Amino acid sequence: DTGVSQNPRHKITKRGQNVTFRCDPISEHNRLYWYRQTLGQGPEFLTYFQNEAQLEKSRLLSDRFSAERPKGSFSTLEIQRTEQGDSAMYLCASSLFLGTGTSNTEAFFGQGTRLTVV
Amino acid sequence: KQEVTQIPAALSVPEGENLVLNCSFTDSAIYNLQWFRQDPGKGLTSLLLIQSSQREQTSGRLNASLDKSSGRSTLYIAASQPGDSATYLCAVRKYNDMRFGAGTRLTVKP
Numbered sequence: 001d002t003g004v005s006q007n008p009r010h011k012i013t014k015r016g017q018n019v020t021f022r023c024d025p026i027s028e029h030n031r032l033y034w035y036r037q038t039l040g041q042g043p044e045f046l047t048y049f050q051n052e053a054q055l056e057k058s059r060l061l062s063d064r065f066s067a068e069r070p071k072g073s074f075s076t077l078e079i080q081r082t083e084q085g086d087s088a089m090y091l092c093a094s095s096l097f098l099g100t101g102t103s104n105t106e107a108f109f110g111q112g113t114r115l116t117v118v
Numbered sequence: 119k120q121e122v123t124q125i126p127a128a129l130s131v132p133e134g135e136n137l138v139l140n141c142s143f144t145d146s147a148i149y150n151l152q153w154f155r156q157d158p159g160k161g162l163t164s165l166l167l168i169q170s171s172q173r174e175q176t177s178g179r180l181n182a183s184l185d186k187s188s189g190r191s192t193l194y195i196a197a198s199q200p201g202d203s204a205t206y207l208c209a210v211r212k213y214n215d216m217r218f219g220a221g222t223r224l225t226v227k228p
Contacts, residue, residue, distance in 0.1 A: 043162070045215040045217070
């Protein structure tokens, strides 16, 4: 399967614990995005990378959240000191950016990681 | 700030009907608009991408239109099937992130 892969699919953790999620994008895609989705809502943008550079972070991304894409391939999203309000589906997407002035290409999403904080 | 609205929030139709899902957005200066399908508890599957310079895209039984000046897009599904039951999301891209609507939950009854 050459699509976007996310691990784990489900994570249950106790409040206060740290969790880390992984995303493997489509191999030739240089852009990688993280979104959060709560029940009944559309995904909300968290952050995105172009290659290994984190170029934008949403105000939703509090200090407890950190994302990395160390070699411009896979990415990790870590949440420290989890709170019940962090319970959500965390979605990763990737796309190929061809440069300013060109059409943006299609974004492809993974299956998501569902986080439950108890 | 870009606001994306999808109407209706839920729709139930008998199998075989043609149907239209609506998406509206407040800022017409977009790069593109993408329609997705989401099954319960799953990720998003891309259906159609319309660039800002295009007016419509077709894939099989699906046809999406874009009227950028009025801030509207529609997704037309022909001859609906029970397998089409899912939540349909539209997303508009301006700059580097996509803004999503809350989706339309579609149920196609056999």
